[in-house]
Amino acid sequence: MHELGIMTGVIEAAEKAARDSGATRLLKVNLSIGEMTEAIEDALVFAWEALTEDDPYAKGAELAINMIKPKSRCLECGAVFEHDRFHMFCPECDGFATELLCGRGAADRFDRSRPARR
8 A cells, every 4th residue: 555655755744844834733734646646545545544643743634635637748649638547548649659747746735833923
């Protein structure tokens, strides 16, 4: 289950960003992850819950996941199109030489609580 590894990295990055900005705790992580990573959304949520359950800094923090559909460009005719993981042929010219434009990686954004100003 590589989702556990993905979420471990997300939590570490989120906590570092929150602490570096002076936050008192992590409130929310918005995660956009490509379908081409083959990550399963339910497994990501399960890993998040397991990893944050006993973490006082992240416990109760919300996770919002946006699964990004793959989008490619045909290298033969230039058409840009969305597809699933298994059907990457160009719908315009039926070409198989394509360049993946998005849907493989992950990006995250963190919301954090700031300490009260004095």
